Each structure stands twice: as C-alpha cells, then as structure tokens.
Amino acid sequence: MCESCKFLQKLCNILDFEPFIFAVTNLSAMKIVIPINKAKEIVKLRTLNLGIKAQAKKEAADNFFTDFADVVMFTIHLIKETFSRKFEVREFFQQCFKIGYNTLPLISVTGTIIGLVLTIQSRPVLVRFGAETILPGMVAVSLIREMGPVITALICAGKIASGMGAELGSMKVSEQIEAMEVSSTHPMRFLVVTRVAAATLMIPLLILYADALGLIGSWIGVNIKGSVSFILFFSQAFSNITFMDFLPAVVKSFFFGAVIGLVGCYKGYNAGRGTESVGKAANSAVVLASLLVLIVDMIAVQITDMLGK
Amino acid sequence: MRTEEQIETMVLDSPKKNSKEAVIEIDNLCKSFGDQVVLKNLSFKLFDGENLVVLGKSGSGKSVLIKCIVGLLQSDSGSILVYNQNVPTMKHKELDEIRQKIGFLFQSGALYDSMTVKENLEFQLRRIKKHLKQSEIDAKIIEALDNVGLSKVLNKMPSQLSGGMRKRISLARTIVVDPLIMLYDEPTTGLDPVTSDEISSLINDIQKKYKTSSIIITHDIECARMTADRLIMLQDGDVYEKGSLNKFEKSTDELIRAFFK
Numbered sequence: 009m010c011e012s013c014k015f016l017q018k019l020c021n022i023l024d025f026e027p028f029i030f031a032v033t034n035l036s037a038m039k040i041v042i043p044i045n046k047a048k049e050i051v052k053l054r055t056l057n058l059g060i061k062a063q064a065k066k067e068a069a070d071n072f073f074t075d076f077a078d079v080v081m082f083t084i085h086l087i088k089e090t091f092s093r094k095f096e097v098r099e100f101f102q103q104c105f106k107i108g109y110n111t112l113p114l115i116s117v118t119g120t121i122i123g124l125v126l127t128i129q130s131r132p133v134l135v136r137f138g139a140e141t142i143l144p145g146m147v148a149v150s151l152i153r154e155m156g157p158v159i160t161a162l163i164c165a166g167k168i169a170s171g172m173g174a175e176l177g178s179m180k181v182s183e184q185i186e187a188m189e190v191s192s193t194h195p196m197r198f199l200v201v202t203r204v205a206a207a208t209l210m211i212p213l214l215i216l217y218a219d220a221l222g223l224i225g226s227w228i229g230v231n232i233k234g235s236v237s238f239i240l241f242f243s244q245a246f247s248n249i250t251f252m253d254f255l256p257a258v259v260k261s262f263f264f265g266a267v268i269g270l271v272g273c274y275k276g277y278n279a280g281r282g283t284e285s286v287g288k289a290a291n292s293a294v295v296l297a298s299l300l301v302l303i304v305d306m307i308a309v310q311i312t313d314m315l316g317k
Numbered sequence: 318m319r320t321e322e323q324i325e326t327m328v329l330d331s332p333k334k335n336s337k338e339a340v341i342e343i344d345n346l347c348k349s350f351g352d353q354v355v356l357k358n359l360s361f362k363l364f365d366g367e368n369l370v371v372l373g374k375s376g377s378g379k380s381v382l383i384k385c386i387v388g389l390l391q392s393d394s395g396s397i398l399v400y401n402q403n404v405p406t407m408k409h410k411e412l413d414e415i416r417q418k419i420g421f422l423f424q425s426g427a428l429y430d431s432m433t434v435k436e437n438l439e440f441q442l443r444r445i446k447k448h449l450k451q452s453e454i455d456a457k458i459i460e461a462l463d464n465v466g467l468s469k470v471l472n473k474m475p476s477q478l479s480g481g482m483r484k485r486i487s488l489a490r491t492i493v494v495d496p497l498i499m500l501y502d503e504p505t506t507g508l509d510p511v512t513s514d515e516i517s518s519l520i521n522d523i524q525k526k527y528k529t530s531s532i533i534i535t536h537d538i539e540c541a542r543m544t545a546d547r548l549i550m551l552q553d554g555d556v557y558e559k560g561s562l563n564k565f566e567k568s569t570d571e572l573i574r575a576f577f578k
Contacts, residue, residue: 178430187427190387191494192413193444 082274086204089197096198103206107168111214118163119218122155123147123225131233144241145248147226152249156219157257158305161264164211165297169272172203173293176276177286185277200273207269212261252316260308264301271297337364339398340498340530341386346395348381348554355381357554358395363498363530368520370533370541372565372576373551379534380424382551383500386532387419388412399498417445420496420529424503426487428475434486435471438462438493445494461493462486464526465519481512485519492523499523499531505540517543538576550576 126147134140176199179185185195227241275293279285341363348356355378363369373379384390386397388404397404399415407415428437438458442449449457462468465485475483484504491499504520505513517540524531524544533544541548542562549559550573558565558573566577 175431182425182430183423183427184429186384186389187421187423187429189389190416190419190421191441191444192416193440 078278079274082277083270085196086200086270086273089194089201090205092197094194094197096202099198099202100205103202104210107203107206108210108213111164111167111210112217114163114167115160115214115218116221118159119156119221120225120228122159122218123151123222123227124229125225126150126155126222127226127229128232131229141244142248143230144226144236144245148223148245148249149253151222151226152219153253153257154305154309156222157215157261157264158301160215160218161211161261161268161301161305162298164207164214164264165268165271165301166294168207168211169268169275169293169297170290172207172269172272173276173279174286174290176200176273177279177289180277180279181281181283181286195277200277203273204266204269207272208262208265211265211268212258215257215261215264256308256312256315260304263304263308267300267304268297271300337366339363340365340400341532342396342398343382343386344396344398346382346385346397347393348378348385348390349393355554356385356392359551359555360395361549361556361559363532365530366524366528367546368524368531368533368544370535370545370548371551372536372541372548373557374536377551378554379551380502383421383502383532383534386500387416387421417494418497420491420494420499422484422488422491422499422501422504424506426475426483428483428487428490430475433472433474434462434467434478437475437486438490441490441494457493461489464492464522465489481508481515484508484512484516488516488519488523492527495527496529499529501531501533501535503535503537504533505535505537510539513537513540514543516540520544536576 127143130146131140131143134143134146176185179199185199188195188198223242223245226245227236227238230236230241272293275289275296279289339362343362344360346356346359347354359378359382361369371379371382381390385392386399386404388407392405395405400418402411402415404412404415428434429440432440435458438461439454442454442457446454446457458471459468462471465488467482467485467489470478470482470486475486478486488504499520501520504516508516520531520533520540521544523529531544533540535541545562547560548562548565550557550565552572558568558570565573568574568577
C-alpha cells in the first residue's frame with residue numbers, strides 16, 4: 009500500500025468511513041469516489057465535538073480558577089471579620105458548646121478504642137522482641153504525636169464539617185442568610201466567623217481529650233493480658249514523652265480545627281439554590297475537610313521533621 | 318376583603334397619591350445575570366402610605382427588583398432612591414441604617430430554624446432596636462404576635478408550625494421593628510385560599526396600623542384585588558402597564574386579561 013493510500017485509509021478510519029477502506033489498495037488503482045458531502049458532514053460533526061470538548065475543558069479550568077479565587081476571597085473576608093470589633097461573642101460560645109460538648113460522646117468512644125486497639129495490636133510484636141515494657145511509652149508517643157490528632161480530626165471533619173455544610177446550606181436555600189442580612193446582621197460575622205473560631209478552639213481540646221482517653225484505653229488493653237497499675241502505666245507512658253512530642257501535635261490541631269471550620273462553612277455558605285445542593289455541600293465538606301486534614305498533617309510532619317534536625 | 322365600593326374609592330383616591338412624597342424612586346434600573354437581562358431600564362415610584370402591587374409572570378424580575386431595593390443584589394445601573402438615598406452606592410453602614418426602615422417578607426418565610434418563635438422575633442429586635450430593655454422587647458414581641466393572631470406559639474419551633482402560621486410569624490418578625498416600608502415577596506404563595514385571604518387582610522391591617530408603604534410582589538390576583546392601591550405589571554424586565562386596579566380589570570390587553578380572567 010502506497011503512502012497516499014495509507015494516509016487515505018487513516019483518514020477513512022478517523023472519519024468512520026469503513027465501507028471504503030477495503031476498496032483502497034493503492035491510489036492509482038482506486039476507482040471509488042468518496043462521497044464528499046458525507047465526509048464533510050462527518051468532519052463537521054467531529055470538529056463540533058472537538059469544539060464542545062475544548063469548551064468544556066476551558067469551562068472546567070475557568071471554574072477551577074473562579075473557585076480558587078472564591079476561596080481566597082472568602083478566607084480574606086473571614087480573617088477581616090474575625091478581627092473586627094463587633095465579634096459575636098454569644099454566638100461563638102454557643103458554637104463552642106455545640107462543637108465541643110455535642111462531639112464529646114463520639115470522641116470518648118473513638119479515643120478509648122484507638123488506645124485499646126493500638127495496645128492489643130502492638131503487644132504481640134513487642135512481646136516477640138522482649139520489649140513489652142516500652143508498650144505504654146510507644147502507645148503514648150503514637151497517640152499524642154499522630155494517631156490522636158489525625159483520627160480525632162477526621163472524625164470531627166465527618167461530624168462538624170458536614171454539620172456546618174448542611175446547616176449553612178439549608179439556611180441559604182431557605183433564604184435565612186438573606187433574612188439575616190436584611191435585619192442588619194452580617195451573616196459572615198454571625199455565622200461563619202463564630203463557627204470557624206469555635207472549631208479552631210474546640211478541636212484541639214477534643215484532641216487532648218481523645219489522647220487522654222486513648223491512654224486510658226491503652227491501660228485497659230495492657231490489663232487484659234497482664235497486670236499493670238494505673239500509676240506505673242502512666243509514669244512509663246509519660247517518661248517517654250518530651251515537650252517536642254507534645255507541641256507540634258497541639259499546634260497542628262489548631263490548623264485542623266481551622267481547616268474543618270473553614271471548609272464546612274465555605275461549602276455551606278456557597279451552596280446552590282436547590283435542596284439537592286444542601287446534600288452536596290455536606291458531602292463535599294466532609295471529603296474536602298478530610299483530605300485537607302491529611303495534607304496539613306503531612307506538611308506539619310515535614311516541618312516538625314525539619315525542625316528536629 | 319374590600320368591597321367593590323371600597324375598591325372604587327381607592328381608585329378615585331389613587332391620583333391623590335401622586336401628590337404624596339415618594340419613599341422609593343426607581344430610575345432606569347438594569348440588572349442582568351450573565352447574558353440574561355432581568356430588569357431593563359425599569360422606573361417607577363412608591364408613594365408614602367400606598368400599597369403597590371407588582372404583577373408579572375414567573376421570571377419577569379419581580380423578586381430581583383425588591384432584592385435590589387434592599388441591597389441584597391447589586392444592580393448593574395440605574396438608581397434606587399429610598400428616602401432620597403441611593404441604595405446601589407451606599408456603604409455597608411448606610412445600607413444597614415436604611416435596611417432598618419424596611420421590612421422584608423420572604424417568599425419562604427425564612428424563619429431561623431434553630432430558634433423558637435420568640436427567639437426569632439427577639440433576634441430581629443436586638444439587632445435593630447438595640448436600646449430596648451428586656452421588658453420592652455417582651456412587650457413588643459407579644460404585641461407583634463397579637464397583631465398576626467398567634468400569641469400562643471411563643472415557644473414553638475418553626476418546624477412545629479403550619480405554612481400559614483410560619484408566614485404570619487415571619488410577618489410578625491418583620492413588623493416587630495416598626496418598619497416604614499414593607500416589601501412582600503409573594504406573600505400568599507403556597508397557601509390555601511382561606512389563609513391567603515387572611516394574609517392579604519393582615520397586609521391591609523399592617524398598612525393601617527403601622528402606616529407603612531408597601532410593595533407587594535405577587536401573581537395571586539385575589540391578593541392583588543384585596544391589597545392594591547396601585548398596580549404595575551412587569552414584562553421582560555420593564556413596566557408593561559401601570560395604573561389602578563380598575564384600569565387593569567377593564568383592560569383588553571391579552572397579557573393582562575390572562576391574569577385577570
């Protein structure tokens with residue numbers, strides 16, 4: 009097959025022009041006439057499809073940059089309102105109560121289970137190496153440095169971010185945010201600032217609480233197959249913890265709180281008009297908040313590692 | 318419900334309104350969402366003490382119009398003078414001050430779900446009438462609820478109320494701060510004819526008692542018949558027709574007839 013025929017065959021393939029492909033053996037012998045109108049139609053259709061795809065890509069890119077700009081503007085507005093003189097103190101404390109107190113049962117169960125499971129899983133390995141005595145220290149370090157903050161933050165992302173997304177989303181759909189604005193109340197200051205600030209403050213406290221319960225869970229775990237006194241367990245656990253184990257975990261937990269509050273509020277505050285958008289806002293708030301918690305954790309670990317050197 | 322004679326009297330009274338001061342003056346207002354033009358050089362006035370009914374098909378820009386008036390939406394061009402102050406050029410503080418003179422009844426009622434009826438009204442009062450003492454706040458709440466005939470639901474949550482009750486509570490929340498201008502966004506939508514008539518009567522009662530000037534956005538003709546001192550009809554973002562109820566009732570225009578048949 010000559011080069012020209014190959015080209016024609018390729019063209020026919022592209023144009024879905026099957027019936028004529030087999031008739032083409034070489035250009036000189038080609039007797040068939042390509043129906044140019046049909047070819048033109050197909051080319052037009054293909055070009056149109058290509059145009060639509062390109063347009064969709066462009067819109068996706070535009071949306072990405074618009075969303076990014078929205079997030080930046082939202083964050084700037086939030087920071088500006090946070091430090092305004094008219095801080096909504098009463099609403100802030102209500103949100104602290106809602107976030108902190110209402111999440112306590114969930115965090116209590118989770119914290120205890122983490123400590124218990126971590127101990128039960130680690131014990132056989134440490135026994136094999138004859139290092140059973142370091143179990144309290146090991147569990148304490150892993151709980152305080154990593155497990156406690158990350159797992160608690162992920163649970164809070166599921167409960168708090170979705171709650172905020174759904175609450176603000178439904179307020180938007182039912183015009184409550186507009187009603188607030190009409191009554192000379194700044195919705196950003198009243199709804200968003202208070203929630204983000206409350207999450208930033210309460211999540212570190214919840215994490216510390218989860219760590220404490222995790223250690224108690226670990227003590228229970230140790231006592232399932234052995235007998236270690238409460239005081240001995242805790243003295244062994246804390247003898248292995250330094251200030252530098254504790255500080256980065258506390259610092260990053262504030263960022264976890266801020267991220268969870270910010271994402272939940274952003275998704276809810278910018279929900280669409282229909283009721284469907286409330287579900288979408290709650291769902292995307294959980295997904296994005298969880299993802300960002302892990303990203304913040306990764307950055308925090310890198311920074312801690314660099315500072316440790 | 319107003320009788321035919323009362324309607325006729327209102328119609329005869331209408332020219333007098335022109336001699337009254339305009340509380341809202343809208344001039345060449347334009348608003349678009351992307352390529353979609355919603356309001357196109359819209360101009361009209363709301364006079365002191367009158368009920369102006371704005372009619373129009375869905376999507377004709379009625380709700381957008383009143384949202385522009387309270388600054389919830391920013392207009393593209395044109396002026397909206399509320400008590401001679403131009404809303405689109407106002408700063409936040411000025412806008413807050415002008416909003417305190419305007420009551421806005423949302424189509425959905427927009428009651429705060431997380432608050433009881435009392436807290437809904439109290440929230441509004443504490444934000445706008447900051448100088449009031451607790452006893453005065455309580456008295457005003459009771460008075461507003463009495464005015465809408467629902468003084469016994471003080472401690473109920475909005476979710477425990479029927480659609481009509483929610484609308485009334487929303488109305489109470491609006492009037493509790495003694496507004497000078499009322500903006501009603503489809504006040505009777507989604508209600509049965511009896512409750513619709515009750516809401517329309519309440520609109521008239523509020524106008525009499527609080528001496529408010531009102532813009533009533535609706536496509537409920539019964540509500541328009543009961544409340545209107547003057548009507549305007551919007552079509553394609555512009556004023557299609559304006560005048561008295563009588564003029565609209567007698568119009569032979571097809572679009573107007575479609576509403577008034």
